Amino acid sequence: MDTRILTDLERSAVRSFYLALSTDDRRKRFCSTLSDDAICKYVDGLDFTRHTILGAFEEQAELIGLAELAPGAEESEMAFAVRPDKRRLGIGTALMDGLLARARSCGRKKVLVIFLADNTAMRRLAARAGMLIRTEGGEAYASRELQAIVAAAPESAGRGAAESGERERN
């Protein structure tokens, strides 16, 4: 299984993926039972340059999972869906890891996921990713602050520090 960021050219694959979700999965993914028309409008509105749409693919290049990171200067919402026959195989976790890495590299300070309070799979996925979960009424809010990526110090600087440490000890 591979994950990669999708482009505008793959909009129809995203549309087909969401349209194939059952009524219950649509409710879980969008916190609302979206009609086919509403899903098409939603996918038409995705801006692939501002949203990060991460896809999981199996060997035959078939799309088996999708994760989204919404635009946001500091805080961004994430969302996940895995094809029903491919669940509980770690694909959701791989998409979560990929999206967290992407959010960090884009400089986002905080990510959040909103899901229905009875969505055990999403709750576990969020908890395993170190997110704090708060439940209010029928919805749950998972959030996590992200550490900024600090550029690695040049190797010579590290060696110099170690050397000076050695000198101090001697």
Ligand SMILES: CC(C)(COP(=O)(O)OP(=O)(O)OC[C@H]1O[C@@H](n2cnc3c(N)ncnc32)[C@H](O)[C@@H]1OP(=O)(O)O)[C@@H](O)C(=O)NCCC(=O)NCCS
């Ligand atoms: C939520 C979802 C993306 C998880 O995808 P997945 O590929 O099954 O996730 P993983 O296999 O990586 O499992 C992640 C964790 O959830 C747990 N889990 C998955 N499905 C579960 C279920 N039905 N019941 C209980 N736990 C479940 C796994 O055991 C794992 O926990 P662990 O690491 O502590 O063992 C998937 O269930 C899905 O697409 N659901 C419909 C859409 C949805 O609910 N989206 C979330 C709202 S945005």
